[in-house]
């Protein structure tokens with residue numbers, strides 16, 4: 600009887616040790632962010648102005664434009680055009696006042712003419728780049744890869760369906776300025792070097808703006 604109790608105690612101790620070891624290994628090998636698989640072709644975009652295939656910059660590079668707009672697009676050959684027309688028209692107007700921007704259209708493994716439609720804008724505007732994902736990842740995956748390829752001091756994503764009037768960005772900018780205490784169009788380096796606006800601040804901005812999450 601005593602031998603049986605000792606055996607159970609021994610196994611219980613072994614199980615606890617195993618559990619502790621498992622937790623330690625889990626803690627040591629888990630990263631806070633998931634590993635993002637990126638096909639080698641997804642590191643490049645075609646620059647129609649130089650006639651060369653160029654590498655996308657990385658989010659960890661220094662900022663090079665005031666604003667990056669990431670547009671996730673899955674089979675959006677029709678809805679994308681009016682959205683980009685409105686967006687570019689607005690941003691080009693601001694460009695006259697020294698404002699700089701880039702638009703990264705992320706085709707999320709589209710099977711229609713989304714890439715060609717977006718590339719037609721790249722031909723015309725050197726501010727538009729097309730990131731063509733080799734397979735569909737869903738909206739979140741498309742935005743993530745777009746953000747990783749952007750070098751704006753401020754990054755924004757906007758749906759391809761033109762759900763929001765693009766000039767409404769001014770409301771967002773006003774709230775951002777209030778929260779950060781500076782204007783990113785005048786002091787982009789200050790904004791670029793600061794950490795991401797925290798969830799608390801984001802909810803405050805959205806509350807002020809009374810808008811939904813997808814801009």
Ligand SMILES: Nc1nc2c(ncn2[C@@H]2O[C@H](COP(=O)(O)OP(=O)(O)OP(=O)(O)O)[C@@H](O)[C@H]2O)c(=O)[nH]1
Pocket residue numbers: 670671672673674675707735736737738739741757758759760762813
């Ligand atoms: N549905 C869908 N959209 C994607 C995907 N990847 C990127 N997107 C883009 O994500 C954005 C949002 O898609 P919508 O279909 O407008 O979805 P939604 O805004 O949640 O829904 P609506 O209220 O119908 O507009 C669009 O720009 C899509 O092109 C995907 O795999 N599926």
Ligand SMILES: [Mg+2]
Pocket residue numbers: 758760762
């Ligand atoms: Mg939508």
